[in-house]
Amino acid sequence: MYRRISIQSADFSLDQTLDRLKQHSGSPGGVCFFVGTVRDTNLDEQVSGLFLEHYPGMTEAQLARILDAAEQRWPLAGAEVVHRIGALQPGDNIVLVAVAAAHRGEAFQACEMIMDYLKTQATFWKKEQAASGDRWLDARISDQTKLTDWDAGGVDF
Amino acid sequence: MYRRISIQSADFSLDQTLDRLKQHSGSPGGVCFFVGTVRDTNLDEQVSGLFLEHYPGMTEAQLARILDAAEQRWPLAGAEVVHRIGALQPGDNIVLVAVAAAHRGEAFQACEMIMDYLKTQATFWKKEQAASGDRWLDARISDQTKLTDWDAGGVDF
Amino acid sequence: MKVLFFAGLRELMGESVIELDIDTSLTVAELKTLIRLPTGESLASWSQSQSLLAAVDQAMGSDATVVDPGAEVAFFPPVTGG
């Protein structure tokens, strides 16, 4: 399976990701993308910006393990994961996951599983600039629950 | 909910769709996209091109009904559906569905439901240019089955 | 009454639209008995061996859907977009 993992401060382009997936993963039929962006409010407070920190080396290794798990479960043609780090503004792109597959149901499922694992297993941390001051975000229980659902379905991670 | 439906012969840009969704649907957090492309083989034969015909007026009406059904089922921030018509080559983009929502699970589900309904309810027909001659594609039983799954889940269409 | 044909059925009919001079309401099933392919076979008979969908005023219909004289009706094979 074609794969590309990138941790970068620069923005990304979905059109370029689609071009690369087409070029490197044959004629897959369908591609599912998920893009996460910086919200302008959180916990009922205005958010003026975000700073994203990560664990260089481990982050890339974790993302590779997540793609391994997805590839083991579904017949995929290609996948890209791009995650931004550093200072971001409300509305900015944070993360892109794109999965190409012959059948669209598999592209949707794999893309969602990769996002769910990324949220709980990839070593990124967000610090938010809010009106009441800067604060590190807390992990969400709901993200942990989603992971348990995949585990029950037999994802090997 | 912000929505845009376009039937066009021109190609589309995912980056522009993302920009419009951000501009018109507040600060939704996540956007799920699906892109369908022209495969280069079908029924074990090389495909050299595709011609897409549709029912002007009804196609737009059907797509609007599909978005109504999705909006009724999930709290969505915005959606775009773009479908190309006319002559297309292998690798060309055919369809784009993009759904913005506060929670990523809802964006994934709504995007997949819209695609499943589009496949069986939107008035498009594909004629394929293959080595053995031109042929109209047959509808797939598997697409009909996926629809029944959504119906069982209570989609009102 | 305007009747449209699409895709393979359009090619089989040899035309994309016909005008029928009908001044009463009737069902889609009844309308299918009145429309003939170039072979002389009625659309009702042909559709017994072929998948055929119908739309009335740009919404999906069935054999039981009632068609008013001023309606736009369309017949077509199962859709294959996406």
Next chain:
Amino acid sequence: MKVLFFAGLRELMGESVIELDIDTSLTVAELKTLIRLPTGESLASWSQSQSLLAAVDQAMGSDATVVDPGAEVAFFPPVTGG
């Protein structure tokens, strides 16, 4: 042995990396008793009231994971990317 800290824990520790002079293998749980915050509290004690994750050689670990003297260990709060 190199020990890294990230995010809120890094700010609490006041540094992002420390070098420990340890020449035998030990568990993550044991290592946590040896590391002290600027307040004097051990990481083991602190983590009883705070969520704390550990990685050994860039893979997720648990209290029972064995750490070799040359390993890279990291401690951090639950991740919040995506």
